[in-house]
Amino acid sequence: MNYLIPFLSALSxxxxxxxTGRAIFGRIIRNKYSALTSLLLYYVAGVISLYSFTxxxxxxTNLFLPQVINPFSLRIVYSLFSVVIIILNIxxxxxPELTKKSALISLFVIILSVxxxxxxxxxxxxxxxxxxxxxxxxxxxxxxxxxxxxxxxSRLTDTFGFxxxxxxFHVLSAIPQIIFKPDILGYWWFVEGLHLLTSxxxxxxxxxxxxxxxxxxxLSSVVSxxxxxxxxxxxxxxxxxxxxxxxxxxxxxxxxxxxxxxxxKLQVAFLIPVGIFMILTHFIxxxxxxxxxxxxxxxxxxxxxxxxxxxxxxxxxxxxxxxLMTIFISKISNLSVINNGEAGAYIYSIxxxxxxxxxxxxxxxxxxxxxxxxTGLKRNHNSLKILLFALVISIAIVxxxxxxxxxxxxxxxxxxxxxxxxxxxxxxxxxxxxxxxxITTGVISSSLLIVFILNITIWKNxxxxxxxxxxxxxxxxxxxxxxxxKFDNSDLIVSDPSTQYILESLSGINSAGGAxxxxxxxxxxxxxxxxxxxxxxxKYTSQINDKLLLKPTMKIVVISDRTVxxxxxxxxxxxxxxxxxxxxxxxxLYEYKFMDNFAQFNNLKxxxxxxxLAVFTLPNKNITSL
Amino acid sequence: MKFIKTIRHIFTQAVxxxxxxxxxxxxxxxxxxxxxxSVQVGFYNLTKTPTGFSIYQPGGANRYYLxxxxxxxxxxxxxxxxxxxxxxxxxxxxNSIMQxxxxxxxxxxxxxxxxxxxTKVMGNxxxxxxxxxxxxxxxxxxxxxxxxTFRPSSLISIISYQDDxxxxxxxxxxxxxxxxxNLSIVTKLSGKDxxxxxxxxxxxxxxxxxxxLINPSIPGxxxxxxxxxxxISIDKNNKHIEIQTFANESTSDITAEYQIESxxxxxxxxx
Numbered sequence: 001m002n003y004l005i006p007f008l009s010a011l012s013x014x015x016x017x018x019x020t021g022r023a024i025f026g027r028i029i030r031n032k033y034s035a036l037t038s039l040l041l042y043y044v045a046g047v048i049s050l051y052s053f054t055x056x057x058x059x060x061t062n063l064f065l066p067q068v069i070n071p072f073s074l075r076i077v078y079s080l081f082s083v084v085i086i087i088l089n090i091x092x093x094x095x096p097e098l099t100k101k102s103a104l105i106s107l108f109v110i111i112l113s114v115x116x117x118x119x120x121x122x123x124x125x126x127x128x129x130x131x132x133x134x135x136x137x138x139x140x141x142x143x144x145x146x147x148x149x150x151x152x153x154s155r156l157t158d159t160f161g162f163x164x165x166x167x168x169f170h171v172l173s174a175i176p177q178i179i180f181k182p183d184i185l186g187y188w189w190f191v192e193g194l195h196l197l198t199s200x201x202x203x204x205x206x207x208x209x210x211x212x213x214x215x216x217x218x219l220s221s222v223v224s225x226x227x228x229x230x231x232x233x234x235x236x237x238x239x240x241x242x243x244x245x246x247x248x249x250x251x252x253x254x255x256x257x258x259x260x261x262x263x264x265k266l267q268v269a270f271l272i273p274v275g276i277f278m279i280l281t282h283f284i285x286x287x288x289x290x291x292x293x294x295x296x297x298x299x300x301x302x303x304x305x306x307x308x309x310x311x312x313x314x315x316x317x318x319x320x321x322x323x324l325m326t327i328f329i330s331k332i333s334n335l336s337v338i339n340n341g342e343a344g345a346y347i348y349s350i351x352x353x354x355x356x357x358x359x360x361x362x363x364x365x366x367x368x369x370x371x372x373x374x375t376g377l378k379r380n381h382n383s384l385k386i387l388l389f390a391l392v393i394s395i396a397i398v399x400x401x402x403x404x405x406x407x408x409x410x411x412x413x414x415x416x417x418x419x420x421x422x423x424x425x426x427x428x429x430x431x432x433x434x435x436x437x438x439i440t441t442g443v444i445s446s447s448l449l450i451v452f453i454l455n456i457t458i459w460k461n462x463x464x465x466x467x468x469x470x471x472x473x474x475x476x477x478x479x480x481x482x483x484x485x486k487f488d489n490s491d492l493i494v495s496d497p498s499t500q501y502i503l504e505s506l507s508g509i510n511s512a513g514g515a516x517x518x519x520x521x522x523x524x525x526x527x528x529x530x531x532x533x534x535x536x537x538x539k540y541t542s543q544i545n546d547k548l549l550l551k552p553t554m555k556i557v558v559i560s561d562r563t564v565x566x567x568x569x570x571x572x573x574x575x576x577x578x579x580x581x582x583x584x585x586x587x588x589l590y591e592y593k594f595m596d597n598f599a600q601f602n603n604l605k606x607x608x609x610x611x612x613l614a615v616f617t618l619p620n621k622n623i624t625s626l
Numbered sequence: 627m628k629f630i631k632t633i634r635h636i637f638t639q640a641v642x643x644x645x646x647x648x649x650x651x652x653x654x655x656x657x658x659x660x661x662x663x664s665v666q667v668g669f670y671n672l673t674k675t676p677t678g679f680s681i682y683q684p685g686g687a688n689r690y691y692l693x694x695x696x697x698x699x700x701x702x703x704x705x706x707x708x709x710x711x712x713x714x715x716x717x718x719x720x721n722s723i724m725q726x727x728x729x730x731x732x733x734x735x736x737x738x739x740x741x742x743x744x745t746k747v748m749g750n751x752x753x754x755x756x757x758x759x760x761x762x763x764x765x766x767x768x769x770x771x772x773x774x775t776f777r778p779s780s781l782i783s784i785i786s787y788q789d790d791x792x793x794x795x796x797x798x799x800x801x802x803x804x805x806x807x808n809l810s811i812v813t814k815l816s817g818k819d820x821x822x823x824x825x826x827x828x829x830x831x832x833x834x835x836x837x838x839l840i841n842p843s844i845p846g847x848x849x850x851x852x853x854x855x856x857x858i859s860i861d862k863n864n865k866h867i868e869i870q871t872f873a874n875e876s877t878s879d880i881t882a883e884y885q886i887e888s889x890x891x892x893x894x895x896x897x
Contacts, residue, residue, distance in 0.1 A: 122738065123666070355658065363656025367649055427649065431642055432635075440646040447650035451657040453734050458658060461684065464666045466846070466890055467763055561845065585669065586891055589792075589811050589842035596811070611815070611891040 003126065006186030009176035013191050014043070014198070016082060016175060021046030023088035032266055034258040035097045036205065040251050041270065044277040047172055051280070053081075054171045058149035069147035074178050082179060105214065109204055109221050113197040116225045120196075120237055120456060127185035128470035130463060131238045132582065134188045135505035136160065136515065137170060142508040144174040146489070158547050159504065159514035165241045168280040184506060185472070188239075195239040198247050200225045203417040206254040210383040210418065215429075219421035219441065224414070226448040230459040231356040232346060232406035235413050241282040242407050248278055249289035250414035253296055253390060257383060260300040267297065284404075288397065289411055296390045314389065319396040326400030345578035347403045356406070359458065362451040364420065364444075371426050372419030384422065391415035465583045472502055473584035475612035476560075480506035482608045483556060483615065492552035494525065494544050496566035498581040499558055499613065509556070512544045519575055521545070526574060529559075529567050529598065537602040541618060553619075559598060560613035564591040586611035654730065663732040665739065668763035668888020669846035674732075674745050677712045678756050681765075681886065683844050691785055691839075691848070693767065695747040695754045697866070700771065700778040700880070708778070710771070712749040751775065764887040772879045781880045783869040785850065787839060793860060793867065796836040798897040799823050801860040808842055815892035825862075832858045837867055838895055847889040856884065 021029075021042030029041045057077075061069055098106070124130055136159045143156040144167065153160040153167055177187060203224030208217040228237050235243050252274045259270050271294065278286035278293075299314060348356070357365055373391075376384035394412035398405055424444055431437040460469045476499075483493065484507040493500045493511035500511035512521050521544045528540035541555055562581040566574065573579040587595065595614055599606060604616035664673035664684070671684050678694035695710040702708055735741030743758040753773045759766045769783055787793055792808060794800040798820045800809060809820045823830060837858055839848040850867065852858055857870040871882035889895070 358656055359658040362653040364649065364653035366656070367652060424649075427642070427646055431639060431646075433639075436639070436643065440643060443650045444646060444653070447653040450654050450730065450734065453737055454657050454659055454730065457733050457737055458660050461660065464684075466668055466888075467666055586845045587815075588845045589808055589815075589840065591845075592811050592815065593807065593842075596814075611893075 002183075003186070003190075005180050006127070006182040007190045009180035009182040009187050010190035010194055012082075012176035012179070013172060014194060016085070017044075017046030017050055017172065018042045019046065019085050019089050020049050022092070023085045024049055026092055030094075032262075033270070034255075036209070036251075037255040037258050037270065040248070040255060041273060044248065044273045047168065047277055048273055048280075050175060051168045051171050054144070054175070055149055055151070058144075058147060062147065062149070066147075071145060071147075071178070074145065074147060075181075078175055078179050101214065105204065105217060106201075108218060109201050110197065112221060112225050113193070113200045116200075116452075117193045117196050119453065120228075121189075123460070123464065123467070124469040127183060127189045128468055129185055129188055129472055130460065130469060131188065131192065131234075131240070132471055132580070133238070133240045135501050137173065137240070138184060138188075138505040139514060140167060140170040141174045141177060142505070144170055145178050146508070156548075157504075157510075157514070158512070158518075159501070159516055161513075161516045161518070164284060165282045165286075166280040168277070169241045169244060185477070192237065192239045195243065195247070196225070196236050199236040199243070199414075202247050202250045202254065203414050206250055206387075206414055207418045207421055209254040209257045210387050211422065213425065216418070216421045216425050219424050219445075220417045222445050223417040223420050223448065226445065226452045227360050227413070227417070228452060228455055228459070229356070229360050229409055229413055230455055231348075231359070232404070233409040233413065235410040242285045242410050245278050245282045245286045245289055246410035246414070248274065248281070249293060249411055252278075252293050253387075253414075256297055256300050256386065260297060267301075271297070285407060285411065288394075288408060292390055292394060292411065295393065296386055299389055300386050316392070319392050322393065322396045323400055326397070326402050326405075329402065345576070346406070347401065348406060350399065353399065353406070359455050360451070361420075362447065364448060364451070365416065368420040368423030368427075369416060371423035372421070375422050375426050376419065384419075387415050387418055391419065463583050465585050471582055471584065472506070473586075473612055475586065475610045476502055476584055477506060478610060479503065479558070479608060479613050479615060483507040483509050486607065487554065487556055490549075490552060491554040491556055492544075492546055492549055493556045493558060494528075494541055495558035495560065496525070496563040496581070497522070498562045498566065499560045501580075503558060510546055510549050510552075512546050515580055516577055522575055526567070529563070532601045534603045537604075538618065555618045556607075557604060557616040557618055558613055559595045559616070561585045561587050561591045563613075564594050567594075584612060655726075657730075659726065659729050660733050663729055663736055665736040665743075665760055667760055667765055667886075668890060669844065670848070670888050672743060672758060672760065672765055674743055676745075677747050678745055679743060679758055679767075681848070689788060689841055689844055691787070693756065693769075693783065693785060695749065695756075697784040697786065698754070698769070699782050700752075700774075701780045701782065702776055703779050705779075708750070708776075710747065710749055710752055710754050712747045712754075763890065764885055767882075767884050767886065769882040770879060771881075774878050774880070777878075778873050778880055780873060781871045781882050783871065783882045783884070785839075785867045785869075785886075787865050787867060788841070789865070790842055791865075792838075792840045792842070794820055794838050795832045795834040795858075796838075796897055797834055799832075801830055801832075801862065812840065812892065812895075816895040816897075817893070818895050818897040820897075828862045830860045830862070832860065834858070836896075839867070847892060847895060849885075849887040849889055849894070851885040851887065853883060856882070 025045045029038045033041060139157045139159045140153045148156050150156050151166050152163040154163050200221045204217045204221035207220035224236060229235050234240065235246055259267050275290045278289045373388060376388045391412060394408060397408045398412055424441065428437055428440050431440060463469050463471055480503050483503060487509050489510060491509055493503050493509055497515045497517045501515035504511035504514050524540045524543040528537050531537040531540060541557065565581045569579065599614065599616060604618065606614060607617050608615040662673050664671040669683060670681050673680050675692065675694065677696050678692065681691040682689060695712045698710050700708040732741065739760055745756045747754045751773060752771055755770045757768045771781060791802060792800060792804045792812065793802045798818060800820050800822050803825055813819055835852045835854060835858065837850045839850065852869050855872065859868045859870065861868055869882060869884055871880065873880045
């Protein structure tokens with residue numbers, strides 16, 4: 001039962017939109033598109049419907065009947081809505097179009113995903129997390145679960161200083177959390193497992209749609225499962241807006257062989273909801289994904305494009321154009337200042353990018369991908385040329401000298417999976433014995449699995465503490481539960497960026513900017529932590545504010561081992577959004593001594609303490625002069 | 627003609643298989659490998675060194691606790707020290723392909739906690755095998771010295787500590803010259819009272835099989851537990867925790883076994 005509720009809520013992240021889309025648009029979609037295309041359309045149309053329903057519903061109710069909005073009423077409304085959706089689906093139940101071979105491949109994909117997730121979670125068991133970003137998303141989800149709504153996350157929490165996406169991803173998570181009230185970390189644990197399953201399945205679907213070869217389909221899934229792009233892209237193992245966008249983009253591209261035969265009207269009807277979904281889920285990645293999809297669809301429509309020269313010519317022209325444009329942009333503007341300088345930490349040289357690829361694929365990518373590309377170019381595989389086209393353009397973006405571009409690799413990697421699978425197929429297809437073929441394929445797959453384990457070992461090295469790979473500790477979860485039970489939304493958590501980021505997310509109580517604490521607040525916190533009397537401490541903490549909660553009743557001051565580590569950082573690190581104290585720990589004696597002295601000097605009231613942190617309270621006073 | 631066809635077929639298949647195997651090997655050969663494979667034990671990491679093991683905190687304070695053949699020694703029946711003296715060959719790092727393969731193998735097996743740490747050290751005509759089995763937050767150390775041409779009375783295994791470390795036994799006696807304020811924090815966190823040992827005693831034999839080690843800048847506590855028939859002594863001049871294991875009359879080899887546990891919090895201290 002402990003696992004069932006989080007699992008059901010995670011499942012609802014995918015299932016509820018599909019059922020909603022099917023219930024509302026089933027009749028329109030079903031007769032016009034293939035089963036695969038319909039499934040994608042159900043999902044994106046369902047998400048957009050749920051988002052619209054939530055946005056307009058909450059906006060109007062907040063305007064006219066704000067008193068009726070509370071967690072209980074929201075739970076009733078969404079539960080009733082889900083029941084209606086389920087009934088409508090049951091009334092229109094149809095026999096699934098699944099052959100025995102497809103069912104076996106689906107079963108293989110599920111087993112493969114469970115196997116890889118078990119390896120990934122070997123030292124990070126339920127409900128530990130290795131996804132630092134979930135805390136900021138959960139903070140927005142908490143706000144929505146309390147009945148607040150806005151298009152941009154920064155309107156709901158000051159944890160977001162830069163709006164890279166709308167709140168569609170958060171509404172999608174908030175609905176299952178409102179209905180089921182799961183353990184928050186448990187929900188994320190399961191939903192990331194399901195995300196892995198979708199990314200493995202989509203790589204297989206993409207291969208099947210463009211090659212109609214079951215062997216390549218299975219291999220593409222295997223490559224997707226065994227390769228974790230552990231630098232910024234995080235495609236298959238972490239669920240964040242960019243990785244969800246990438247899965248939907250890959251699935252949309254996999255629908256191209258079905259929809260390019262349809263009328264332009266039907267193609268546009270497909271493109272609109274998919275495009276809206278991708279752009280709302282991630283403004284930048286979604287827009288690029290949308291552009292990439294339109295280009296790929298357009299070139300599929302061109303009859304003249306069947307001559308491979310045009311694909312190559314167009315791909316190379318667009319690639320060169322994109323690279324020149326991005327080089328020009330990087331020369332004329334200082335993009336490293338984006339997001340208070342965080343962007344500067346995410347500009348990589350070509351050699352660094354190659355190192356990341358080696359960490360993800362070993363040398364396999366440099367052998368198998370060229371074989372896959374040459375196969376696509378040489379053979380009479382027009383459909384593969386379409387994938388090549390999409391790959392070359394997306395890789396051009398990844399290789400450009402702009403910040404955050406590695407994020408776009410989450411779009412490219414699905415084409416890489418298919419083409420590497422084609423490479424393996426080319427090498428092994430002339431082996432006559434099926435047993436030998438299976439063994440050799442198994443050996444190549446095993447080599448990818450070895451690289452995967454080496455890769456995740458390196459990636460987790462900075463996140464292991466007290467025997468667990470996790471970015472949050474049991475002590476922090478207990479402290480969040482205490483804060484949740486003792487304080488309310490009129491209070492404000494004040495701590496170092498990492499601690500308040502985690503506590504805000506898990507307790508639902510506001511903090512002064514979470515991990516994206518503003519420079520001024522960081523400076524005041526630095527002074528406050530160095531103060532040796534209550535008067536000074538009150539002066540400095542009174543300057544620490546949340547732009548959305550200007551007059552908090554109480555300031556909840558939390559001193560943790562992360563706080564002391566933050567205080568001991570250099571000034572440059574203290575003010576940098578990219579510097580966080582990633583892993584939890586308990587107090588060392590020196591850290592405890594700091595906390596103890598600090599509390600005594602400043603005469604703070606201790607509310608709660610454990611081995612990792614201490615929670616104090618300070619009645620808020622408005623002191624403006626220093 | 628058929629024979630030639632068959633040979634050609636076999637040759638083609640062999641070439642394809644070789645290519646496939648080469649792809650697999652090259653894939654792994656090009657992978658990025660962790661510099662020094664280690665395994666997490668509580669708040670510490672355990673890794674192999676050419677002469678034994680090292681226990682350290684990754685990314686934290688630069689503290690290493692070494693279990694090494696460089697410091698361990700045997701006592702003969704006349705009370706003379708016989709150092710294990712590892713040879714230069716066993717102490718040198720080998721950067722060959724074998725070393726890389728070994729690192730890959732170790733990284734994977736350590737990830738799943740499948741492989742005990744084993745370091746074999748040769749020197750002074752003796753072979754010392756260090757092995758470490760990890761269960762949860764505990765390292766079970768087994769140190770076996772073989773190739774003995776004389777009858778030793780005991781094996782001394784040494785864990786060296788550092789200037790600011792706090793070392794105390796399960797009676798609450800502190801053997802290091804630690805600051806009272808640091809001791810009072812330990813008392814506050816563990817609920818156990820600690821008393822300073824007489825600093826004029828430079829070599830103490832402990833009336834206990836448990837020693838605790840805390841570094842003030844590293845979170846957590848290391849608990850060292852020996853068997854009842856072993857002795858623990860503290861050499862304050864050299865900053866050594868010495869574990870003395872007596873030879874068994876029936877065998878010519880000598881084996882020391884003890885545990886090092888990383889306690890998850892200070893409440894784990896039992897006095």
